[in-house]
Amino acid sequence: MTPARRKRLQHQLMPYVLTLVLLLLWEAINRLTHISSVILPAPSEIFGTLIREHAVITEHALHTFVTSMIGFGLGVVTGVLIGFATGISPAIYSGIYPLLVAFNAIPKVALLPLFVLWAGIGAVPAVLTALTLAFFPIAVNVATGLATIEPEMEDLMRSLGARRDEILIKVGIPRAMPFLFASLKIAISLAFVGTVISETVASNDGIGFLMMAASSRFDVPLVFAGLFVIAVMAVAAYGVCSLVEERVVHWAFHARG
Amino acid sequence: MHSMSASTAAVLSEPVSAVVPQARPFVELDNVSLSFGGDEGLLALDRVSIEVGEREFVAVVGPSGCGKSTLMKLVTGLLPPSSGTVAVDGKMVTGPIKCVGMAFQNSTLMPWRTTLNNVMLPLEIVQPFKRERRQHRDEHRARAERLLDLVGLAGFGTKYPWQLSGGMQQRANLCRALVHEPKLLMLDEPFAALDAFTREELWIIMQDLWLSQQFSSVLVTHELREAVFLADTVYVLSKRPGRVIFRKRINLPRPRSIAGSFEAGFVSIVHELRDKIVEARS
Numbered sequence: 209m210t211p212a213r214r215k216r217l218q219h220q221l222m223p224y225v226l227t228l229v230l231l232l233l234w235e236a237i238n239r240l241t242h243i244s245s246v247i248l249p250a251p252s253e254i255f256g257t258l259i260r261e262h263a264v265i266t267e268h269a270l271h272t273f274v275t276s277m278i279g280f281g282l283g284v285v286t287g288v289l290i291g292f293a294t295g296i297s298p299a300i301y302s303g304i305y306p307l308l309v310a311f312n313a314i315p316k317v318a319l320l321p322l323f324v325l326w327a328g329i330g331a332v333p334a335v336l337t338a339l340t341l342a343f344f345p346i347a348v349n350v351a352t353g354l355a356t357i358e359p360e361m362e363d364l365m366r367s368l369g370a371r372r373d374e375i376l377i378k379v380g381i382p383r384a385m386p387f388l389f390a391s392l393k394i395a396i397s398l399a400f401v402g403t404v405i406s407e408t409v410a411s412n413d414g415i416g417f418l419m420m421a422a423s424s425r426f427d428v429p430l431v432f433a434g435l436f437v438i439a440v441m442a443v444a445a446y447g448v449c450s451l452v453e454e455r456v457v458h459w460a461f462h463a464r465g
Numbered sequence: 466m467h468s469m470s471a472s473t474a475a476v477l478s479e480p481v482s483a484v485v486p487q488a489r490p491f492v493e494l495d496n497v498s499l500s501f502g503g504d505e506g507l508l509a510l511d512r513v514s515i516e517v518g519e520r521e522f523v524a525v526v527g528p529s530g531c532g533k534s535t536l537m538k539l540v541t542g543l544l545p546p547s548s549g550t551v552a553v554d555g556k557m558v559t560g561p562i563k564c565v566g567m568a569f570q571n572s573t574l575m576p577w578r579t580t581l582n583n584v585m586l587p588l589e590i591v592q593p594f595k596r597e598r599r600q601h602r603d604e605h606r607a608r609a610e611r612l613l614d615l616v617g618l619a620g621f622g623t624k625y626p627w628q629l630s631g632g633m634q635q636r637a638n639l640c641r642a643l644v645h646e647p648k649l650l651m652l653d654e655p656f657a658a659l660d661a662f663t664r665e666e667l668w669i670i671m672q673d674l675w676l677s678q679q680f681s682s683v684l685v686t687h688e689l690r691e692a693v694f695l696a697d698t699v700y701v702l703s704k705r706p707g708r709v710i711f712r713k714r715i716n717l718p719r720p721r722s723i724a725g726s727f728e729a730g731f732v733s734i735v736h737e738l739r740d741k742i743v744e745a746r747s
Contacts, residue, residue, distance in 0.1 A: 358571075360573050361575075364569075366543060366561045367562070367567050368587050368590045369590060369591060378589070382575065383577075385577075457577075459576045459625055460577075462625070462628075
């Protein structure tokens with residue numbers, strides 16, 4: 209193994225090592241200070257619960273995962289559509305952009321009572337919350353990617369006699385791809401946020417519901433187990449988006465550097 | 466004229482030309498003015514008249530901010546003049562003209578396309594290539610590869626632009642500008658960002674391309690040696706508002722060499738142009 213490769217491997221392992229160290233530290237503090245597990249359970253206790261309750265946790269986690277993915281998927285569709293329309297037309301841009309920003313300023317939890325009123329409790333308000341959180345970064349990024357074509361590139365295309373739609377297909381869309389994929393990573397995390405928020409107040413399923421129910425029974429290890437599962441799912445989803453991004457728009461990573 | 470020695474040619478400064486046919490100029494700017502922001506606005510070009518013959522290489526030099534780049538946009542129809550007329554190939558320019566090749570200082574190669582696919586871009590847009598691109602795909606590819614070969618980029622077609630050096634990117638840029646065999650090539654300081662040696666290399670390549678293909682060319686630059694090396698005629702613009710203050714026929718024999726650019730005949734032309742620019746600045 210070359211020194212350079214060893215160094216790279218070291219850097220890749222660092223986050224895992226750090227996580228392990230933090231967990232051990234947490235465990236040690238717990239054992240030394242005898243904090244009640246109702247306040248802060250030890251990692252060993254949390255993992256114990258995770259294994260013991262795996263059936264019920266898996267069921268709720270799956271529910272949260274599916275709900276988040278539906279919200280994310282719908283967010284991608286609406287985000288791309290709105291971003292596309294905004295990016296290609298200055299008129300639509302000046303009309304929609306301020307509204308988008310205003311909408312984004314609203315705390316999405318404040319919309320939940322409306323969603324529940326319209327759709328009742330369950331997965332639907334969760335999907336809607338995930339959707340409203342996820343579409344915004346996508347719309348803004350797609351619009352930015354389309355609207356910021358270099359003037360020289362546009363001059364070149366026009367001097368070749370390219371029509372507007374040709375400029376869009378050959379320059380605008382490929383150029384917007386890195387913007388889109390960068391926003392997908394953010395959007396997928398936000399979709400989980402939206403789903404779990406909604407589940408904590410308006411659902412009888414999902415990790416959010418499970419954690420709320422557990423906390424009302426003072427089953428704090430289960431609350432932490434839920435937290436752990438949602439964290440793993442969100443990080444994994446982020447990782448998948450990241451991987452797809454590197455594959456699809458690999459040129460953007462090199463071209464920037 | 467081609468056989469004339471450099472020193473004799475340098476003495477002639479008035480338009481006596483065998484390179485340029487005496488027919489109508491291919492590009493004709495007649496008393497063109499352009500002001501940004503209406504009549505009261507900033508005057509960028511002031512009654513500029515420039516002629517580019519068929520197969521002629523024209524260079525436009527001048528201090529920064531003299532409206533050189535604006536000139537490029539006027540000729541290609543990307544900007545309409547405030548007054549005066551622009552004609553290309555005998556037709557008045559009223560909108561973006563077709564069949565022109567362009568290269569800028571920034572190579573504007575697309576990072577998501579390989580170099581070969583970048584060079585082939587105009588063939589996907591300009592007729593008749595666009596129409597026949599499915600049946601003639603191999604032929605188009607061969608055409609692009611031939612050009613890459615010509616500028617010393619053989620084998621680099623599969624590389625992405627960001628894997629090439631600045632000089633190589635500009636060579637690919639020239640290929641893209643010429644692949645659809647435009648009758649007019651517009652160059653806006655395409656070599657300005659390169660180091661001195663690479664720049665001279667590209668002058669040679671540019672000259673070879675121009676001698677082997679059939680096109681007129683307008684080069685905008687502030688590098689006087691570059692203008693004299695490449696051009697048949699050099700126009701000197703004043704600082705803003707840009708006016709033509711001097712026109713110089715360069716009758717040095719072709720192909721010109723870098724060594725030749727340090728000889729007396731060449732250097733004296735550079736000095737003459739330089740004096741005109743200094744004069745106009747004071």
